[in-house]
Amino acid sequence: MAKPERLDEAALSAFLPLHKENFHILVSLADQDRHGYSIMQDIAARSDGAVRISASTLYGAIRKLLESGLIEELSERPDPKRDDERRRYYRLSAMGWAVAKAEAKRLERLLADARAMGLLSEGRGRV
Amino acid sequence: MKRLHRLLLRMYPKEFREEYGREIQLAFEDRLREGPVLWSLLESVWGMVREAPLEHGRLLADDLRHAWRKAKNEALVSGAIILTLGMAIGINISLFTLVDGLLIRPGIGINEPERVVRVYGKDYWTAMTRSYPDYLDLREGVEGLEAVAAYQRYEVLVQGRKQRVNAVSAGYFQVARARPAKGGFDGTRLGEDVLVVAEGFARREWGGVEQAIGKELRLGRKVYRVIGVCAGAFRGFDDMPVELWTGLGELPRDRGNFGAVHLVARLADGVPMAVADRQANAANLRGWRADGVKQEKEVMQLGPYSVLRGPKAPKEVSLTLWLAALSLIVLVIGCANVAQILLARAVRARRERVVQLALGASFTRILRQSAMEGMLIAVAGGVFALALAYLVSPVVAAWLLPFAEVADFELGWSALAVSGKYKEQLEFTPWQRAPQTRVAAWSPGRDAGGIHDGVAGWCRAAGQESERSVPA
Numbered sequence: 001m002a003k004p005e006r007l008d009e010a011a012l013s014a015f016l017p018l019h020k021e022n023f024h025i026l027v028s029l030a031d032q033d034r035h036g037y038s039i040m041q042d043i044a045a046r047s048d049g050a051v052r053i054s055a056s057t058l059y060g061a062i063r064k065l066l067e068s069g070l071i072e073e074l075s076e077r078p079d080p081k082r083d084d085e086r087r088r089y090y091r092l093s094a095m096g097w098a099v100a101k102a103e104a105k106r107l108e109r110l111l112a113d114a115r116a117m118g119l120l121s122e123g124r125g126r127v
Numbered sequence: 128m129k130r131l132h133r134l135l136l137r138m139y140p141k142e143f144r145e146e147y148g149r150e151i152q153l154a155f156e157d158r159l160r161e162g163p164v165l166w167s168l169l170e171s172v173w174g175m176v177r178e179a180p181l182e183h184g185r186l187l188a189d190d191l192r193h194a195w196r197k198a199k200n201e202a203l204v205s206g207a208i209i210l211t212l213g214m215a216i217g218i219n220i221s222l223f224t225l226v227d228g229l230l231i232r233p234g235i236g237i238n239e240p241e242r243v244v245r246v247y248g249k250d251y252w253t254a255m256t257r258s259y260p261d262y263l264d265l266r267e268g269v270e271g272l273e274a275v276a277a278y279q280r281y282e283v284l285v286q287g288r289k290q291r292v293n294a295v296s297a298g299y300f301q302v303a304r305a306r307p308a309k310g311g312f313d314g315t316r317l318g319e320d321v322l323v324v325a326e327g328f329a330r331r332e333w334g335g336v337e338q339a340i341g342k343e344l345r346l347g348r349k350v351y352r353v354i355g356v357c358a359g360a361f362r363g364f365d366d367m368p369v370e371l372w373t374g375l376g377e378l379p380r381d382r383g384n385f386g387a388v389h390l391v392a393r394l395a396d397g398v399p400m401a402v403a404d405r406q407a408n409a410a411n412l413r414g415w416r417a418d419g420v421k422q423e424k425e426v427m428q429l430g431p432y433s434v435l436r437g438p439k440a441p442k443e444v445s446l447t448l449w450l451a452a453l454s455l456i457v458l459v460i461g462c463a464n465v466a467q468i469l470l471a472r473a474v475r476a477r478r479e480r481v482v483q484l485a486l487g488a489s490f491t492r493i494l495r496q497s498a499m500e501g502m503l504i505a506v507a508g509g510v511f512a513l514a515l516a517y518l519v520s521p522v523v524a525a526w527l528l529p530f531a532e533v534a535d536f537e538l539g540w541s542a543l544a545v546s547g548k549y550k551e552q553l554e555f556t557p558w559q560r561a562p563q564t565r566v567a568a569w570s571p572g573r574d575a576g577g578i579h580d581g582v583a584g585w586c587r588a589a590g591q592e593s594e595r596s597v598p599a
Contacts, residue, residue, distance in 0.1 A: 037154040055154035056174030059147040060182065088150060 166575025212508030215461025217515030
């Protein structure tokens with residue numbers, strides 16, 4: 001995983017808000033480098049199957065993320081023993097890491113606001 | 128299933144397929160092992176249907192950007208191509224606009240123009256006009272003609288400007304099935320000099336249709352009162368538009384005066400021109416006999432109402448056709464020039480292409496880029512051509528057809544670009560189609576009359592009555 005660098009706020013905010021599928025991919029690559037199918041599995045597992053990305057959608061998103069420099073393709077195999085040599089592996093770039101973090105913070109703020117307004121309580125709105 | 132998926136991958140552009148096709152296929156096969164087969168396939172296909180067009184669009188945008196950069200870098204060559212192409216197409220548009228306006232499109236403001244005919248003479252010297260008794264023969268004795276009208280055309284000074292005027296008989300507006308925008312017929316004023324004006328004229332002169340009724344207008348030495356406004360784009364049956372119509376009145380019954388009036392008629396529904404022609408000639412011969420004159424030979428023939436499309440078309444029409452053919456040759460030469468410049472440019476860009484191929488660009492990608500470059504330049508050339516044609520068309524029309532007004536041959540599409548301010552002037556353009564009028568049926572008046580009867584029937588047929596109307 002690339003080490004995060006300090007990046008310009010303006011450059012980061014140009015990516016925000018991230019598309020839902022792109023954010024899922026970035027989150028998936030945050031803990032380890034993965035190949036496409038592994039990303040699909042991880043997303044499905046993390047969301048208990050609620051979010052399922054098809055292979056065609058995934059690689060469209062991967063192409064865009066590669067072009068915008070948020071992820072990188074690995075030239076070396078992370079685990080050659082368990083590796084399928086036909087696979088291509090991806091990892092977060094420094095910029096991707098920073099963007100994912102900024103998006104997470106944005107969502108966190110949004111969530112805090114929703115909580116403060118009572119949207120996450122059991123009741124149905126203001127009484 | 129795997130093969131089907133591999134086949135479906137062809138929805139993507141080749142570049143994307145080469146880059147990610149195998150990965151997508153592998154991921155799909157992995158998913159097949161884990162989940163329901165049909166669901167996995169549907170999921171993947173749905174993803175492809177959504178994503179593949181986007182990928183095509185992205186590549187297209189890339190190619191367009193590349194083409195734009197290249198055109199900018201080679202501004203001189205691109206400019207030469209655009210200029211050559213623009214001029215060749217522009218001249219063609221101008222000439223074909225002329226041909227189109229003269230020969231191809233049916234008349235403006237005339238409802239079902241294919242049913243409107245003109246009565247020509249078979250003799251060269253009496254080809255365009257007929258005698259007044261001929262009009263009466265046709266009006267009263269031809270089943271195949273729904274309406275018949277006679278008119279004379281002349282020019283007078285109106286407010287210091289020469290204006291074309293038609294003096295028309297009863298049935299004139301019924302032949303065109305033109306309807307009144309406003310106005311009506313006052314039977315008590317039968318002896319007055321009255322006038323019907325075109326809607327555009329009324330708006331220009333008096334600011335509206337309502338204001339025109341009752342206004343007085345001096346045509347030459349006489350003052351006329353406006354009793355009706357003709358709605359829509361109808362501007363008469365001649366290729367030179369007219370905006371003012373007066374009454375024809377009763378003319379002397381002189382069979383020998385073949386130059387008295389122009390005759391137009393509307394074919395009855397479903398009656399072919401040839402049948403109406405026979406009936407018209409039979410009625411005419413009966414008329415001759417009734418007047419005690421021996422006449423065995425048929426002297427009239429029905430033809431298209433537009434003289435330029437008729438059997439006696441003037442020589443300017445054939446000149447225009449020749450020029451149109453010539454302009455086609457100019458276009459071919461222009462295209463050959465452009466092809467030559469493009470070829471020279473392609474030869475010069477050979478090294479660049481080789482580098483692109485060496486870097487892994489596919490042959491189809493290079494081909495597509497070249498096509499996009501050509502398309503960009505062609506579009507620019509087309510835009511230049513339209514602008515050129517817009518400027519040149521009236522000049523060409525004035526040069527080739529001095530008898531027509533320059534405004535008559537403005538480009539039809541200009542109506543899209545100009546504001547409402549010029550709308551009325553553009554209504555003059557001969558390629559504007561007739562508005563579908565509401566007149567369902569019309570019975571020609573029995574009296575000789577003139578514009579009075581014509582307008583009266585006209586208003587009755589349209590089911591309208593003016594505020595000024597007093598039933599006769």
